Amino acid sequence: MSRPADGSANWGKASRQWSSVGSPLRPCAEDVAFTEAAIDRQFGQTGRPPAAVLLGVTPELAACRWPAGTRLTAVDNSRAMIDALWPAPGVPDGAAVLCADWRGMPLAAGSIDIAVGDGCFSAAPFPDAGTICREIRRVLRPGGLLSIRLFTRPERPETVDGLREAIAAGTVGNVHALKWRVAALVQPRIEAGARLGDIWDLFQQLAPAIAPFAGQPGWRADELATLDRYRDNDLRFYFPTLEEFRAVSAPWLEEVGRGHGTYPLAERCPTLLLRAN
Numbered sequence: 336m337s338r339p340a341d342g343s344a345n346w347g348k349a350s351r352q353w354s355s356v357g358s359p360l361r362p363c364a365e366d367v368a369f370t371e372a373a374i375d376r377q378f379g380q381t382g383r384p385p386a387a388v389l390l391g392v393t394p395e396l397a398a399c400r401w402p403a404g405t406r407l408t409a410v411d412n413s414r415a416m417i418d419a420l421w422p423a424p425g426v427p428d429g430a431a432v433l434c435a436d437w438r439g440m441p442l443a444a445g446s447i448d449i450a451v452g453d454g455c456f457s458a459a460p461f462p463d464a465g466t467i468c469r470e471i472r473r474v475l476r477p478g479g480l481l482s483i484r485l486f487t488r489p490e491r492p493e494t495v496d497g498l499r500e501a502i503a504a505g506t507v508g509n510v511h512a513l514k515w516r517v518a519a520l521v522q523p524r525i526e527a528g529a530r531l532g533d534i535w536d537l538f539q540q541l542a543p544a545i546a547p548f549a550g551q552p553g554w555r556a557d558e559l560a561t562l563d564r565y566r567d568n569d570l571r572f573y574f575p576t577l578e579e580f581r582a583v584s585a586p587w588l589e590e591v592g593r594g595h596g597t598y599p600l601a602e603r604c605p606t607l608l609l610r611a612n
């Protein structure tokens with residue numbers, strides 16, 4: 336199993352900046368609606384409120400429209416993130432949180448109707464993605480669902496010059512969309528991931544192109560400041576192509592649906608619906 340570099344410290348800082356982080360890094364209403372449709376679909380099939388797992392403590396998913404009687408358990412291995420974000424206002428009555436690893440969750444096999452998550456396969460080292468899918472499959476009952484938003488990179492990489500031109504043309508959208516485009520560029524291969532310090536370095540090269548937008552919505556000082564914690568940071572995020580994700584998930588989970596929103600870079604951030612057969 337791989338071990339992330341100082342992940343807890345990173346997520347602690349991230350949790351303090353949560354209000355300055357926007358889509359695509361946080362799920363927006365369109366993403367939440369996709370997950371709610373998956374929850375409704377599961378409820379419709381079983382006829383009873385679900386036993387559900389939230390992978391992480393993403394507030395938007397914790398407090399989405401769960402049926403009355405849902406038994407929700409959130410699982411996150413960062414105590415700092417749990418302390419900062421749990422419980423979100425509006426979580427289902429009786430919702431619980433476990434400080435535990437997705438690679439080995441303290442949950443009984445076949446006990447869960449639906450698992451939901453946001454960006455989980457970019458937060459955990461990608462070499463562990465197959466193990467995490469297997470573990471999700473273990474806790475889901477047959478027919479159970481996983482609704483997961485991915486942060487992917489395109490099959491055909493863009494270039495630094497192309498990205499600089501897109502910034503100048505005003506088509507990037509916001510600093511968070513730019514972070515993920517830069518991340519895809521600095522990631523040498525999926526197993527290595529994108530080192531946050533390398534994302535910060537390339538951002539500095541792009542600073543002259545960004546400067547004209549400073550202060551505008553999506554490029555406010557507090558939003559740009561979410562980059563500060565990336566400087567000299569050895570932590571890595573992981574950006575698989577859709578096919579790379581499918582290669583590790585397919586042995587355990589069958590893809591039965593996919594959708595994405597309309598915010599900047601939404602096309603790289605699909606929510607996949609997968610079923611345990």
Ligand SMILES: C[S@@+](CC[C@H](N)C(=O)[O-])C[C@H]1O[C@@H](n2cnc3c(N)ncnc32)[C@H](O)[C@@H]1O
Nearest residue numbers: 360391411412413416436437453454455458459
């Ligand atoms: C849900 S993911 C992505 C959240 C958000 N969309 C973003 O990109 O910032 C972030 C969470 O994953 C948690 N995490 C990362 N790897 C984990 C693992 N192997 N087991 C449990 N939690 C993990 C971190 O502690 C963090 O709270």
